[in-house]
Amino acid sequence: MIGGGYVGLVSAACFAEFGNDVSVVEIDPARLAALRDGRIPIYEPGLDTLVADNIRAGRLSFGHDIAAAVRGAEAIFIAVGTPPRNGDGQADLTYVHEAARQIARAMSDYAVIVTKSTVPVGTSRRIAEIMRQTCPDLAFDVASNPEFLREGNAIGDFMKPDRVIVGLDEDAPDGGARARAVLGSLYRPLSLIEAPVLFVKLETAELTKYASNSFLAMKISFINEMADLCERVGANVHDLARGMGLDGRIGRKFLHPGPGYGGSCFPKDTLALTRIAQEAGTPTRLIEATVGVNDARKVAMASRIVAACGGSVQGRTIAVLGLTFKPETDDMREAPSIPILVRLAERGADIRAFDPVGMAAARPHLPPAITYCDSALDAARGADVLVVLTEWNAFRALSPVHLATAMRGRTIVDLRNIFDPAAMRGAGFTYNSVGRP
Template sequence: MRIAMIGGGYVGLVSAACFAEFGLEVAVVENSPTRLAALREGRIPIYEPGLDRLVESNMQAGRLSFGDDIASAVKGAEAVFIAVGTPPRNGDGAADMQYVHAAARQIAHALTGYAVIVTKSTVPAGTSRRIAELVREARPDAEFDVASNPEFLREGNAIGDFMRPDRVIVGLDRTAPDGGARSEEVMRRVYRPLSLIEAPILFTTLETAELTKYASNSFLAVKISFINEMANLCEKLGADVHDLAKGMGLDGRIGRKFLHPGPGYGGSCFPKDTLALSRIGQEADSPCRLVETTVQVNDARKIGMAGRIIAACGGSVHGKTVAVLGLTFKPETDDMREAPSIPILHRLAEAGAVIHACDPVGNEAAKPVLPPSVRYFPDAIEAARDVDALVVLTEWTMFRSIAPKTLAGAMKGKVIVDLRNIFDPVAMRAAGLEYQSLGRP
């Protein structure tokens, strides 16, 4: 079975490599000359554990190819996936659909036979039907169906999420003359390997599938903001947020995941999708007030963390050196999009701090978005040497293994502000460190 993937970014590349691993023949279309050249040479322009090996093995097997010609990629493909960016539109936070619409028009001119045009990008409800309109306008003779197949890939664990998913959501046009039967048959063959391992595959209407991605990410963002507010409350009342989260998570209706306090959510999905869902609700005259408030709470959280660091340093960081461990929005990725480190480090630099930063894979990606005065170190202890204070912003595993005595010996000052709660408070204080964490007495 042959498919095409329009877009070789994070979602498109991971999806294409995994589909190729399923045994499908996958042609990826990428219009960035720099990215395309890298992919053709087997160089992966993003950091995702295991992706380089997966791409290399499937390129060698002849199942995965990269190019910039949509016509050759779409020719003979039974399914054409759109996996282009939908960034927030300037001004109102709504998803910018220009790249999706452009891809739809290009696909229309490239179609040579029946194909299912599948939206993989995160898009507002109604997008698949708009794609169908654009294709019909460009090619009234084209034979096609549309489908929505949102991705649920976690950066750092994307391959595992694709190969062993919690669920696969496929939205079909149930108003089509055949009720979507033909497109469903194609999509079932695309995902047949997952059917064999009994992964849940849910077929819905187009609008339901499109909305499910926004609803899922927004709900998780609400959980994060909720536990962050509970951490604040725990500090006021002398409670322990970790025990609180455990007590909540043992309730099967709530679950344990995403109940970890931190400096606020970031990344490519949660900030963008919560803004987009807020806008979708406003335009539909059905406002999502809880999501709107979550966006406000999260933005305030990031700024508040900078104030917490300054307060821990005696009310001023002017002329003081602060080490920051972790820059990316989460571990196992080099993604700096909407990372809490961005507003926090800019605030510290504005307040006069000298900043030493260390991230296992994110140093280079961080440089364009962080203050130019930041100094970068490949090693955490070197970053911490002779600093007045140290801040943990991303919970990389390697940081967890640092011995408190080692930190105490490297630092000039003794202030530790752990915004991910990766260290044991008792051990840190036993080493003579002035340790602060989130939501713990």
Template sequence: MIGGGYVGLVSAACFAEFGMHVSVVETNAERLAALREGRIPIYEPGLDTLVVSNSQAGRLVFGDDIASAVVGAEAVFIAVGTPPRNGDGAADLQYVHAAARQIAQALTGYAVIVTKSTVPVGSSRRIAEIIREARPDLDFDVASNPEFLREGSAIDDFMRPDRVIIGLDEAGKNGTARAENVMRRVYRPLAQSAAELVFTGLETAELTKYASNSFLAMKISFINEMADLCEKLGANVEGLARGMGLDTRIGQRFLNPGPGYGGSCFPKDTLALSRIAQESQSGCRLVETTVQVNEARKAAMAGRIIAACGGAVNGRTVAVLGLTFKPETDDMRESASIPILHRLAEAGAVLRAYDPVGMEAAKPLLPAQTIYCADAMDAAQGADVLVVLTEWNIFRALSPESLAQQMRAKVVVDLRNIFDPDAMRAAGFVYQSVGRP
């Protein structure tokens, strides 16, 4: 497994749990040292136990040398980062290409080189070209195996997936059957648990990842727009979402309104798919509009908070519950809290924030004057308005009466709809949620 980041580490630990011997190559010295000591550099429920137990069993090892890691390997996964390229949002493949060159030099026998990183269409064929250029004598195949791991539930997603997508070179006739055999053996434990293995061409597998994430992002932007419409018409977005979601053609997931999607996947993948479509001279206007709607959504949320305070927050204390882009992760990438808190700080607000696991990751990204608190009640101390940005379960249990005692003014802007409107009003709050009367 080349890369010990989020995707690489979760995948490696789960493969090891299946009984395979997995070598993880990580070139970041600090991260490698942590992994060797059993310290997990990311927050993902259950991952620490999985890594430690399989390391102790000798099935999971960490190092920084590709040559020693790939000795005897039948499958070599590339799971390095593909961040958006500055300027145009296209995926930056420099780390993928560098890994391919190193793998080519290190392999001593046949292996399937598998792209686990999210890469643009055509990347797997480019990897094959790079390897052939470096080692014309090498016997290998390439495969595309995109990941569909949700942060906060990644282990369960890996162990009990909806499907496993495996792209192979449909045009090639010599090595495809051999590569398919390797990939079927890699995923045999999942096949035995009734998970569907979907074999496709390389381009189809690569595009499936972008299409899937972009469609889910589109559902989120759609329900956010419906929430705004509900507020204008006096309807309730929760009833609307339930009525929609019970239609099996639509489904109930990703129909929860909020301040806009974030994280490591949706923002990056929607931009990348838009770029792919533009370069292919093919229209992708729904995805392009989804990106625009989401950016506008985040910008509008700060204005909603300011309006709830009577049009000004200068000198007022804003309590913020939740900073990460979603619960059960410490990931701050593209979190709605970043633009919202910067806008509030620019407007003169005093920010008191609490997140169960994300505060250290948040500090370099949020306004310097942000005060980080010990818990939710500490954040609410003396606040003029309380804002819910991330729906951590511990916030759902907060007593409205206790919050009212802590706060200076009784104003709550609940951007995740975690509180009961009747209970909040009964406690004397001026309460605003998203898409609910």
């Protein structure tokens, strides 16, 4: 597994749990030292135990030497970063291409080179070209195996997936049969739970990840627009979403209104898909609109908070609950909290924030004047307004009476709809939520 980041580490630990011998190559010295000591540099429930168990069992190891790691390997996964390029939003494949060169120089026996990173269409074939240019006599196949791991539930998603997508090179001399045998064997443990393993063309696999994430992002933006409409006409967005979601063709998931999507996948993948489509001459207008709606959403949420404060947050103390883009992770990438809190700070707000696990990760992204608190009630102490930005379960159980006792003001802006409006009104709050009367 080339890369010990989120995708590489979770995948490596889960493959090891299947009974495979897995070597992880990580070039960052601090991260490598932490992994060797069993310290997990990311927050993901259950991952620390899974890694520790498989290190003890001798199935999982960490190092920096690609040559040692690939020696005798049947499958070599590339799980390095593919950040958006500055300027055009397309995925930056610098690390992927360099990994391919290093693998080619280190290989001696046949192996399947598998892209686990999210990459544009054509990347797997480009990897094959790079490897042949580097070492023309190598015996290998390429494959694409995109990940569909939700942060906060990654281990469950790997062990009990909705599907596994494997892209094969149908133009290979054997039509991809040898690669299919290797990867089919690797995923055989999932046959016990009858998880679908779909073998498709390379290009189909590469595009499926982008298409899936973009469709889910589109659902989020759609329900956010419906929430705005519900507020104008007096409807309830939760009842609306339930009425829609009970239709099996639509489904209930991702119909939850909020301040916009964030994280490591949706913003990056929607932007990348629009670039892929434009380059192919088939623009994706729906996805382009989704990107625009989401960007505007975050700005609108900051304005909503200002409006709830009477039109100005100058000198107001605002308590913020939740900073990460979603619960059960410390990931701050593209978190809605960033543009929202930057705008509030620019307008003179005094911000007191609490997040159960994300405050250390949040500091580099947020204004330096923010006060980080020890608990939700600590953040609420003396606040004029309480704002909910991330729906951590611990926040749902907060007592309205205790909040009222801690706060100076009586205004709540709940951008995740975690509180009961009647209970908040009963405690004397002016309660603002999303898409509810």
